[in-house]
Amino acid sequence: MSSNVQQLVEEMAVRARAASRGMAAMSTGQKNRVLLRMAAMLTERKSEIQQENAKDLEAARAKGLSAAMIDRLTLSDKVIAGMVAGLEEVAALPDPVGEISRMVQRPSGIVVGRMRVPLGVVAMIYESRPNVTVDAAALCLKAGNAVLLRGGSEAIHSNLALAAVLRRALEAEGGDPDAVGVVSVTDRQAVTVLLQQEEHIDLVIPRGGEGLIRFVAEHSRIPVLKHYKGVCHIFVDASADLDMAERIVLNAKTQRPGVCNALECLLVHRQVASAFVPRVVAALRRAGVEVRGCAETLSLATEAVAASDSDWGCEFLDLVLAVRVVADLDAAMEHIARYGSQHTESIITNDHANAMRFLRQVDASSVMINASTRFSDGGQYGLGAEIGISTTKLHAYGPMGLEELTTRKFVVFGEGQVRS
Amino acid sequence: MSSNVQQLVEEMAVRARAASRGMAAMSTGQKNRVLLRMAAMLTERKSEIQQENAKDLEAARAKGLSAAMIDRLTLSDKVIAGMVAGLEEVAALPDPVGEISRMVQRPSGIVVGRMRVPLGVVAMIYESRPNVTVDAAALCLKAGNAVLLRGGSEAIHSNLALAAVLRRALEAEGGDPDAVGVVSVTDRQAVTVLLQQEEHIDLVIPRGGEGLIRFVAEHSRIPVLKHYKGVCHIFVDASADLDMAERIVLNAKTQRPGVCNALECLLVHRQVASAFVPRVVAALRRAGVEVRGCAETLSLATEAVAASDSDWGCEFLDLVLAVRVVADLDAAMEHIARYGSQHTESIITNDHANAMRFLRQVDASSVMINASTRFSDGGQYGLGAEIGISTTKLHAYGPMGLEELTTRKFVVFGEGQVRS
Numbered sequence: 001m002s003s004n005v006q007q008l009v010e011e012m013a014v015r016a017r018a019a020s021r022g023m024a025a026m027s028t029g030q031k032n033r034v035l036l037r038m039a040a041m042l043t044e045r046k047s048e049i050q051q052e053n054a055k056d057l058e059a060a061r062a063k064g065l066s067a068a069m070i071d072r073l074t075l076s077d078k079v080i081a082g083m084v085a086g087l088e089e090v091a092a093l094p095d096p097v098g099e100i101s102r103m104v105q106r107p108s109g110i111v112v113g114r115m116r117v118p119l120g121v122v123a124m125i126y127e128s129r130p131n132v133t134v135d136a137a138a139l140c141l142k143a144g145n146a147v148l149l150r151g152g153s154e155a156i157h158s159n160l161a162l163a164a165v166l167r168r169a170l171e172a173e174g175g176d177p178d179a180v181g182v183v184s185v186t187d188r189q190a191v192t193v194l195l196q197q198e199e200h201i202d203l204v205i206p207r208g209g210e211g212l213i214r215f216v217a218e219h220s221r222i223p224v225l226k227h228y229k230g231v232c233h234i235f236v237d238a239s240a241d242l243d244m245a246e247r248i249v250l251n252a253k254t255q256r257p258g259v260c261n262a263l264e265c266l267l268v269h270r271q272v273a274s275a276f277v278p279r280v281v282a283a284l285r286r287a288g289v290e291v292r293g294c295a296e297t298l299s300l301a302t303e304a305v306a307a308s309d310s311d312w313g314c315e316f317l318d319l320v321l322a323v324r325v326v327a328d329l330d331a332a333m334e335h336i337a338r339y340g341s342q343h344t345e346s347i348i349t350n351d352h353a354n355a356m357r358f359l360r361q362v363d364a365s366s367v368m369i370n371a372s373t374r375f376s377d378g379g380q381y382g383l384g385a386e387i388g389i390s391t392t393k394l395h396a397y398g399p400m401g402l403e404e405l406t407t408r409k410f411v412v413f414g415e416g417q418v419r420s
Numbered sequence: 421m422s423s424n425v426q427q428l429v430e431e432m433a434v435r436a437r438a439a440s441r442g443m444a445a446m447s448t449g450q451k452n453r454v455l456l457r458m459a460a461m462l463t464e465r466k467s468e469i470q471q472e473n474a475k476d477l478e479a480a481r482a483k484g485l486s487a488a489m490i491d492r493l494t495l496s497d498k499v500i501a502g503m504v505a506g507l508e509e510v511a512a513l514p515d516p517v518g519e520i521s522r523m524v525q526r527p528s529g530i531v532v533g534r535m536r537v538p539l540g541v542v543a544m545i546y547e548s549r550p551n552v553t554v555d556a557a558a559l560c561l562k563a564g565n566a567v568l569l570r571g572g573s574e575a576i577h578s579n580l581a582l583a584a585v586l587r588r589a590l591e592a593e594g595g596d597p598d599a600v601g602v603v604s605v606t607d608r609q610a611v612t613v614l615l616q617q618e619e620h621i622d623l624v625i626p627r628g629g630e631g632l633i634r635f636v637a638e639h640s641r642i643p644v645l646k647h648y649k650g651v652c653h654i655f656v657d658a659s660a661d662l663d664m665a666e667r668i669v670l671n672a673k674t675q676r677p678g679v680c681n682a683l684e685c686l687l688v689h690r691q692v693a694s695a696f697v698p699r700v701v702a703a704l705r706r707a708g709v710e711v712r713g714c715a716e717t718l719s720l721a722t723e724a725v726a727a728s729d730s731d732w733g734c735e736f737l738d739l740v741l742a743v744r745v746v747a748d749l750d751a752a753m754e755h756i757a758r759y760g761s762q763h764t765e766s767i768i769t770n771d772h773a774n775a776m777r778f779l780r781q782v783d784a785s786s787v788m789i790n791a792s793t794r795f796s797d798g799g800q801y802g803l804g805a806e807i808g809i810s811t812t813k814l815h816a817y818g819p820m821g822l823e824e825l826t827t828r829k830f831v832v833f834g835e836g837q838v839r840s
Contacts, residue, residue, distance in 0.1 A: 106800065110791050223643060366831075381526070394539075410787070418667055418675070419795055
């Protein structure tokens with residue numbers, strides 16, 4: 001078994017590497033035809049896919065998975081229509097590959113530029129949602145890459161059925177079906193082997209819980225783009241428009257509390273604490289939010305409960321908010337440096353100097369002035385679809401779109417120059 | 421000992437992380453004053469530095485190190501003058517930090533851009549040359565980073581003396597001396613501990629032999645930018661100007677054969693093999709190059725010796741060249757895909773379509789048309805000084821300058837927008 005898994009995963013990686021060369025050479029038109037053919041075939045073969053999905057759902061019920069898990073696993077007509085729309089959207093996005101930027105002529109006479117090229121082979125490691133299979137494949141292929149997909153064991157029949165359709169569509173348009181591979185072995189050893197294929201895989205993107213992501217980060221010899229969690233702060237400065245601050249805090253906390261760009265901790269400048277804390281806590285309570293406050297917050301708002309040390313830096317992903325009164329901008333930035341997760345941090349202020357200091361000095365992948373943290377998203381930023389988000393700084397920092405699935409190589413146009 | 425090393429290295433990393441915040445907030449003027457103060461102090465304290473260097477040289481002689489090794493280790497007046505000039509050059513380079521690019525207003529009304537910011541803490545792991553201590557520190561600091569330096573044990577006194585000067589100069593200009601740290605523990609365990617500090621270090625750059633680089637790549641939890649070797653090819657196409665081809669091949673092989681962008685393998689289109697192989701082999705032989713050829717090469721040039729299988733893909737770093745006759749452009753690109761090291765590949769051709777196919781499809785960090793592979797260099801490309809070269813595709817692909825020591829975060833300018 002062990003050596004079989006090793007061999008199977010290695011062979012998949014080798015085949016993906018070979019297929020990636022064909023993908024890199026595909027024209028934009030051909031890549032778009034592949035994506036649209038995939039969309040058409042998903043619609044045509046919907047009932048086949050749903051039959052395979054039913055096997056996963058049956059197994060999930062037998063295992064007693066939660067209703068929420070089963071919901072995420074279900075390939076309803078609406079979910080499949082969403083995948084089809086996603087493929088069509090990605091086909092409509094501009095192709096980043098081939099752009100040459102910064103062409104300059106050097107004193108030697110050579111002309112040097114940087115050409116955007118595909119990364120090669122991207123491995124996606126994710127948990128239960130089978131729609132990631134289609135969404136991730138679409139973005140990887142559009143950027144000229146081959147993709148290896150390793151979803152959760154509970155979605156294996158669904159993922160294999162979806163990938164079979166994607167592979168047939170690739171073949172039908174003259175592509176190499178091995179540009180989309182699903183790792184069919186569901187035990188974790190397959191992931192470990194996958195993460196050692198640094199000769200054949202260029203990038204790993206894990207998506208799921210912190211446990212999965214830490215496992216990938218610890219075992220990978222391949223570069224990993226990841227974020228563990230989103231502990232987003234808003235700092236309400238002394239000069240803030242308090243109506244605006246309340247509106248933004250409510251939106252950032254309650255508009256969709258279970259996502260990584262939702263607000264988890266509110267910091268309030270002491271000068272406006274007595275004016276702002278009572279009203280914002282009351283508004284939050286009305287919206288069903290549990291407020292866990294520092295001692296000063298408690299003294300200003302009796303509806304708050306006492307925060308414990310573990311509430312600072314905590315990703316609640318729920319209608320819970322930590323609130324702390326701080327002495328000034330520096331204290332707010334110190335709190336963020338200590339407890340933040342380099343995801344998204346926002347200041348509410350009317351003081352230009354403070355806004356610019358916060359913008360420059362806060363180390364996070366998104367830093368905002370007078371806006372809700374919920375805007376931290378590839379679609380909202382105009383990247384088109386989003387393949388994930390990175391809170392590590394190498395290669396990409398923040399939401400990642402098509403461009404982040406490419407790299408740039410140097411191209412040199414000479415006329416016989418030699419180095420002296 | 422073991423737990424002492426662990427503690428010492430961890431503490432250095434924590435201090436570097438703290439110092440990196442001060443570095444990130446420094447103005448361009450202040451960073452330049454630090455660099456120029458370093459240059460001045462290196463000159464002032466030259467004799468102290470040379471006294472410490474003498475200890476390393478004595479130990480090297482006692483250990484029987486080669487003359488070449490001792491030469492690399494020696495901090496002669498000329499080497500120190502080179503470091504001083506390097507610091508002055510880096511001070512004169514434009515500061516990449518703070519640039520905001522691609523500002524766009526989104527339909528929601530928020531304005532989104534990308535701000536170039538320092539990476540944070542960069543660790544350099546290198547071998548004998550103590551000048552790397554100064555050159556690498558200069559680039560890391562100019563890009564607003566803190567730097568941890570871990571040179572070879574044989575240069576430890578020199579590295580500590582150089583770093584002491586750099587730290588004093590930082591302090592004299594109001595900076596935090598911990599922005600430059602030298603790991604003084606010389607056994608390899610210190611490197612292993614360093615490579616686990618993913619919370620405190622953002623990037624590792626190893627420079628040295630393939631053994632060191634593989635050790636770093638295998639043990640690091642921190643992203644690594646590296647290249648193992650440079651196996652550069654030139655393909656002489658059927659339409660090549662053969663005078664130009666000969667000139668470029670000679671330059672690429674002989675101008676400085678011991679470096680990673682020197683030519684290691686020449687591929688010749690069969691249509692011009694009988695016209696080109698005899699003359700280029702004769703010219704190479706006159707220049708003292710040993711030519712190891714395929715069977716067809718041997719049949720055309722009696723001065724060549726037979727290549728063995730291990731000569732394809734070999735980095736000779738010497739006056740040795742592998743030569744192979746290939747059927748066409750596709751065969752040349754297949755050879756490069758199989759044996760290349762993603763460093764630098766060049767085509768000599770007058771056929772525009774072939775030139776563009778080679779440029780697009782060859783997967784290497786530098787791809788050239790009608791130019792010597794020796795141009796693959798940060799200075800030649802106009803990047804200013806070079807911190808290293810990357811043949812992995814994440815973050816940087818090719819020569820790395822100041823910009824590659826930074827990343828980009830998203831900045832959002834709002835006026836109270838919330839997400840609907």
